[in-house]
Amino acid sequence: MIDIIRPTLVLDKDVCINNIEKMAQKASKYNLRFRPHFKTHQSAKIGEWFKLFGVDAITVSSVQMAEYFASHGWDDITIAFPVNILEIENINRLAAAIKLNIIVENKEGLLALTQKISSPLGIYIKIDTGSNRSGILPGKINIIEALIKLTGTNKHLLFKGFLAHSGHTYQTKSPYEVFSLHFDALMKMKSLKQRYKHIFPHLEISIGDTPSISICDNFNGVDEIRPGNFVFYDLMQYKIGACTIEDIAIRLVSPVVAIQSSRNEVVIYGGAIHLSKEPLLNINGKDMYGRVIVTHNGKKILLGELNYVMRLSQEHGILKVMQKNLKYFTVGSLVEILPVHSCLTANLMRRYLTTEGEEIPTMNY
Amino acid sequence: MIDIIRPTLVLDKDVCINNIEKMAQKASKYNLRFRPHFKTHQSAKIGEWFKLFGVDAITVSSVQMAEYFASHGWDDITIAFPVNILEIENINRLAAAIKLNIIVENKEGLLALTQKISSPLGIYIKIDTGSNRSGILPGKINIIEALIKLTGTNKHLLFKGFLAHSGHTYQTKSPYEVFSLHFDALMKMKSLKQRYKHIFPHLEISIGDTPSISICDNFNGVDEIRPGNFVFYDLMQYKIGACTIEDIAIRLVSPVVAIQSSRNEVVIYGGAIHLSKEPLLNINGKDMYGRVIVTHNGKKILLGELNYVMRLSQEHGILKVMQKNLKYFTVGSLVEILPVHSCLTANLMRRYLTTEGEEIPTMNY
Numbered sequence: 001m002i003d004i005i006r007p008t009l010v011l012d013k014d015v016c017i018n019n020i021e022k023m024a025q026k027a028s029k030y031n032l033r034f035r036p037h038f039k040t041h042q043s044a045k046i047g048e049w050f051k052l053f054g055v056d057a058i059t060v061s062s063v064q065m066a067e068y069f070a071s072h073g074w075d076d077i078t079i080a081f082p083v084n085i086l087e088i089e090n091i092n093r094l095a096a097a098i099k100l101n102i103i104v105e106n107k108e109g110l111l112a113l114t115q116k117i118s119s120p121l122g123i124y125i126k127i128d129t130g131s132n133r134s135g136i137l138p139g140k141i142n143i144i145e146a147l148i149k150l151t152g153t154n155k156h157l158l159f160k161g162f163l164a165h166s167g168h169t170y171q172t173k174s175p176y177e178v179f180s181l182h183f184d185a186l187m188k189m190k191s192l193k194q195r196y197k198h199i200f201p202h203l204e205i206s207i208g209d210t211p212s213i214s215i216c217d218n219f220n221g222v223d224e225i226r227p228g229n230f231v232f233y234d235l236m237q238y239k240i241g242a243c244t245i246e247d248i249a250i251r252l253v254s255p256v257v258a259i260q261s262s263r264n265e266v267v268i269y270g271g272a273i274h275l276s277k278e279p280l281l282n283i284n285g286k287d288m289y290g291r292v293i294v295t296h297n298g299k300k301i302l303l304g305e306l307n308y309v310m311r312l313s314q315e316h317g318i319l320k321v322m323q324k325n326l327k328y329f330t331v332g333s334l335v336e337i338l339p340v341h342s343c344l345t346a347n348l349m350r351r352y353l354t355t356e357g358e359e360i361p362t363m364n365y
Numbered sequence: 366m367i368d369i370i371r372p373t374l375v376l377d378k379d380v381c382i383n384n385i386e387k388m389a390q391k392a393s394k395y396n397l398r399f400r401p402h403f404k405t406h407q408s409a410k411i412g413e414w415f416k417l418f419g420v421d422a423i424t425v426s427s428v429q430m431a432e433y434f435a436s437h438g439w440d441d442i443t444i445a446f447p448v449n450i451l452e453i454e455n456i457n458r459l460a461a462a463i464k465l466n467i468i469v470e471n472k473e474g475l476l477a478l479t480q481k482i483s484s485p486l487g488i489y490i491k492i493d494t495g496s497n498r499s500g501i502l503p504g505k506i507n508i509i510e511a512l513i514k515l516t517g518t519n520k521h522l523l524f525k526g527f528l529a530h531s532g533h534t535y536q537t538k539s540p541y542e543v544f545s546l547h548f549d550a551l552m553k554m555k556s557l558k559q560r561y562k563h564i565f566p567h568l569e570i571s572i573g574d575t576p577s578i579s580i581c582d583n584f585n586g587v588d589e590i591r592p593g594n595f596v597f598y599d600l601m602q603y604k605i606g607a608c609t610i611e612d613i614a615i616r617l618v619s620p621v622v623a624i625q626s627s628r629n630e631v632v633i634y635g636g637a638i639h640l641s642k643e644p645l646l647n648i649n650g651k652d653m654y655g656r657v658i659v660t661h662n663g664k665k666i667l668l669g670e671l672n673y674v675m676r677l678s679q680e681h682g683i684l685k686v687m688q689k690n691l692k693y694f695t696v697g698s699l700v701e702i703l704p705v706h707s708c709l710t711a712n713l714m715r716r717y718l719t720t721e722g723e724e725i726p727t728m729n730y
Contacts, residue, residue: 005451039679061680081680082622084634085697086370105623108696133681134623134632257447258470258499267499269449273712277642314404314708315426315446316498331473332450343679347638
């Protein structure tokens with residue numbers, strides 16, 4: 001870790017590639033199209049690593065992100081975000097250039113597409129399997145059929161199937177809860193597939209969340225998976241049971257700038273603008289923003305859960321550590337923080353330094 | 366608001382300039398040096414607006430930010446962050462180029478400065494007035510005197526005084542609490558000044574937090590103020606009583622992409638990577654991430670506190686609104702969100718669009 005002098009997002013490329021490989025193998029085993037979500041890493045370079053495992057289709061969360069990856073050679077992209085009518089010209093331009101899919105969940109968004117789109121565009125209807133974010137409840141057949149019908153009014157729009165993101169799995173605390181939510185989502189999606197398959201024989205079911213796809217082994221009726229977070233994983237995924245600590249591929253390396261021994265606290269240069277303010281409930285019932293790895297006699301030691309980032313201001317992070325572990329901290333040394341939510345940390349940091357010393361920018365750098 | 370098609374941080378320049386002017390007047394009224402903290406806006410262009418009110422000295426929160434503003438002509442900068450020993454070469458280079466001050470709160474950091482600094486550098490000792498982040502408790506006279514003594518071992522280092530940031534005022538819920546914390550901090554700082562003034566007649570007291578400085582009128586013994594957030598203010602400051610709603614100078618303008626009438630929810634394009642995950646406790650006891658302004662018949666309407674951003678994922682924001690207000694939302698229109706913590710929102714958005722149509726980058730754009 002030579003040359004790190006300020007908060008730096010270090011990426012273990014081997015761990016990352018291993019995460020990609022395992023997910024690609026899982027997709028292959030269950031005969032699923034692997035369309036990884038690139039919103040977590042947001043990097044053309046990391047995107048290249050997916051190609052080693054045959055990935056040629058991706059998911060993104062914004063039109064801008066689609067434009068970025070299209071400019072880096074990706075020509076089959078699903079924008080897994082409800083149509084933003086105000087960006088319809090950008091969507092139309094992109095549809096003319098690559099194989100593009102988008103999701104709809106209301107008449108207004110789809111109507112705008114039927115009026116403006118002049119190149120082939122795949123349409124997925126977003127189903128709300130329980131996350132209550134966006135999407136149509138699976139029982140709202142009238143609305144679903146009105147959207148399917150409306151799609152048919154523009155010959156460039158192709159109804160491709162139903163798409164879900166069971167984001168409520170992120171709130172779970174055990175694999176058993178994930179099993180249950182995933183099974184429930186599968187039932188809902190399969191019933192829709194069965195209802196419409198005779199009219200649309202190529203109709204697809206696409207599902208997305210990293211917890212379900214990491215933990216579960218039943219993908220009956222599913223055609224495509226779109227996990228994103230698995231590329232790095234994080235403490236939230238670890239808590240759910242979707243990964244091991246060793247699977248977490250990124251960490252914020254931060255300088256120690258102060259030690260408050262009387263309070264068993266350590267102050268690091270690394271705050272809310274580096275890690276993000278997304279908290280996770282620690283075993284002591286308090287909010288935490290990361291776990292701590294120290295280097296001692298050349299060896300890395302992951303400290304226990306009662307040693308954690310307990311508070312963040314703009315540039316400062318405050319670690320609460322057990323008194324016996326204060327010995328591992330010296331002002332001017334570096335510590336490593338495992339992030340709670342890698343998507344938000346990566347978005348803030350905007351570039352990676354691999355353990356091999358390579359600097360990798362994201363689309364925002 | 367022509368041309369806004371995706372989440373955009375709109376800045377009302379008049380409101381912002383008014384905030385700067387009021388604070389400059391307050392500093393002048395109480396005969397205080399006004400050294401505003403630029404970590405909130407992080408923009409050279411907005412920095413220029415301060416010069417209209419005679420500001421020629423600033424505060425920043427990192428060495429990088431000091432380098433950025435120095436490269437834009439600022440030549441009197443305090444880095445209000447404990448010495449990061451790993452950046453000591455950068456600090457030394459900057460000290461050779463401009464009038465630079467830094468804060469110390471431990472022997473290790475100061476020792477590194479005494480060994481490496483070869484140009485004049487002002488030293489403030491950081492006092493912990495109660496925020497329990499970094500700094501020395503005011504009663505720890507032995508430590509304070511050891512630091513003062515150590516400063517004297519390098520002729521380039523000049524002990525300038527004591528600096529505090531009463532960050533615990535951000536956790537208050539009323540001006541009365543702020544009065545009390547500010548008074549307590551003043552007592553602590555003044556007693557230090559009295560103790561050492563006979564040895565260091567030019568010794569200064571510098572204080573920082575926006576709530577105290579906005580609300581209070583007693584600055585007895587204080588030489589310098591370093592507020593930052595006041596340039597934009599936000600809902601956190603409004604809740605404390607440090608500003609009015611009309612003083613909030615920025616808002617995230619976001620497209621509406623879905624309306625879930627059955628749940629009284631509206632989905633906007635504008636999420637954790639735009640607003641930040643910093644929550645504020647709403648009047649209904651729930652976390653909130655922003656308040657909502659709609660445009661109706663050409664008029665702006667700030668909806669009540671029960672209409673708020675209740676949930677954020679990476680790109681999505683979920684508004685909970687009262688049923689009677691659903692009529693103000695249509696898919697494809699724009700709404701405005703008042704941010705909870707403007708420093709974090711500005712850091713994420715990385716540029717501003719003024720209400721007059723000017724694009725203003727931050728140091729990260």
